Amino acid sequence: MTAATATTADTYRPALHYAARNTWLNDPNGLIFHDGVYHLYYQNNPLDNVWGNMSWGHATSPDLVTWTEHPVAIVCDEEEDIFSGSIVFDRSNTSGFGTASAPPLVAVYTSAFKTGSAHDGLQAQSLAYSRDGGYTWTKHTANPVLNRGSAEFRDPKIIRYDGGAGSYWVMVAVEATDFQVVLYKSHDLKSWEPLSTFGPANATGGVWECPDLFPLPLDGDPENLRWVLTVNLNPGGPNNGSAGQYFIGDFDGTTFTSATTVTEGLQDPARLGEYQWLDWGRDYYAAVSFTDAPNNRRLMIAWMNNWEYANHIPTAPWRSPMTLAREISLHTIDGQPRLIQTATGDFTALSSAGPSFTLQELELSDCTRVLDGAAGTVQRIDITVTPENAEEFGLILRGNGAHGTRVGLRPSQNTIHVDRRTSGNTNFHEAFPSIDTAPIRPVNGSYQLTIYVDHCSVEIFAQNGQVTITELIFPTPTSTDVAVYAIGGTATINSLDITQYA
Structure with missing residues (x-):
């Protein structure tokens, strides 16, 4: 739980931001508002305050400012590390992991398979489900559910698409070293079929990670929706190291088409400052948004650190905070659609x-x-x-x-x-x-x-x-x-x- 008063041994513990009690954290995962509570899951080393033993930590908040840390939610084992992903509320029990009267939460995460496992060295997408509102989790016995035979296929963000093409789940993930966002569809979260790819485009100075895709009304007009694709990359940010970029365009249920691409293919270093960045600082990475936030608000949290020095920042016994939650909106600025971000939470x-x-x-x-x-x-x-x-x-x-x-x-x-x-x-x-x-x-x-x-x-x-x-x-x-x-x-x-x- 965040502490408002720093002790001599814990001088830098934040008062306004979440940090784990005595362990390492990085990417936010599985952000969801459910049963009146904000759930923040995150990449966590439950055994140390440097990167390793990747599992999903868990914290909850009623107000996006005061956080309570819970036991580790999804734990690594001898077969896999639990890399980044997302959570959805399966209202119609499409997965069959719950019942019609008690639908489950379903986590879709990247299994980073370890040496000696059946999928040695690969990254593939797996499922876990919760029947108690997100506090305990069971891994699906038929994992992984989507395997491309790739060592760099990761970070699935699941959204529910309801539009002209139908109603189904969409997975937005990355082939990290190919600078590609890959999209899949499913009706049950278990069986997936390919839709399309996006990229390379704009910033490609480092691997692509942690994508997100969501609609926003332009200038507050619900009849004028645009789709926003965010992609984090490391390194290659505008001021070196880790960063996040975004594209604005359209998604028809199959393909995302960008209207704001500056550079097709690999980036032009001379044009780095022309790309659209979620944040220009050194310490805003792996930003993703909440599912089911109240009143259709688009709320986003990022990891406040940079891979250039992440394991070395002088904090103890914890290492790394999250950013404040931000409300994201889309406005016309100088004739172009641009994201506007404001800090949110009850201070x-x-x-x-x-x-x-x-x-x-x-x-x-x-x-x-x-x-x-x-x-x-x-x-x-x-x-x-x-x-x-x-x-x-x-x-x-x-x-x-x-x-x-x-x-x-x-x-x-x-x-x-x-x-x-x-x-x-x-x-x-x-x-x-x-x-x-x-x-x-x-x-x-x-x-x-x-x-x-x-x-x-x-x-x-x-x-x-x-x-x-x-x-x-x-x-x-x-x-x-x-x-x-x-x-x-x-x-x-x-x-x-x-x-x-x-």
Whole structure:
């Protein structure tokens, strides 16, 4: 369960984000809202805090903020590791694993078969089912149910398609090293037939993993649905290492057709910045969405880490948190459909009645100013800034004077960046100190940022969620200042509100 107060031995345990009690986690799996509860399953090493012994961990939440950890849900054995996958509520008991009056939850996961098993070295798709709402699971005796004879076939996301082509289950998985999304259909979750493939396209700098496919109304119009295909890749992100990209188009029940592809085939390195990224930071990977979220909301969680240094981050006894849950919507931006992301969850139990620090109309001229009364370790920061002639301006978070995590905007370059070279403990891996950059443009002449600061992370939602940047940080406990700055000219902070979380 997440802890709001870090101990000396557990300095970086998050207050707002989920982390396992004393083990390793990576990809979120099987996200589903069922019987009034959000279920988060995830890649878990139940025996250590580094990658290995892959099984499915399990946590639940009523509000997407307060999480309760449960015993390991689906455990690896001498035959297989349990790699990523998804869960559906089989309402009509198409699988036969439950009854008409008590339909089951069905998990579809990748069996990574071990040396000496009947499928030595292969990855194939298998089933497990739960008859108690997701707390205990039984593996299907006839696993695997879909085997392509491939060592890189993984990460099935199951959706229910109801459209012009009929009504059936669709599996969206990947051939990771071929940069291909592969689609299959089934009426019972056991027997699968191929539909189509998508890719290679856009970013192909690393293996493709953890796909998702879902419809969203464009600009809130339910009569104008578009389909979104997300694909995570490692490495090959816009700022190195792990990342997630998305395509927008149409799915007719057989084929996904992208309307936003920039590069067919293998990527053009010179065009990396033109691709559509779920997040521009270093620490947002394996993002997938919840099944059956209330009110047809599309909610997504990702693993907050990067494979470049994932096993080395300085946390103990746990290692790796999840991101905040995000609500995903689709809007027309500059004439093109683009995803908008906002943090979601009930934070009221963790905060006071309102902002604990606020200011308006502060002019900065080539200076850095530490804000008295703004210090804290777990915060939400809302800021609107209008540039005058400053070359760069922004904030320094979890700081000590001029040292800390710098979030800067450079209007002449149309960029926002996070500089964590002096963010605290950065020497545990050579790839960690970084300056990570994303494109951004002013809206009505100003820049608006909402930033969630936790004991080991910053999540930035810029221009009301048009641009997001997620970064791990490991500041010293005494680095709690918030500072604002301008370089090479003047900028005006129109408003700044900080909510402290307990």
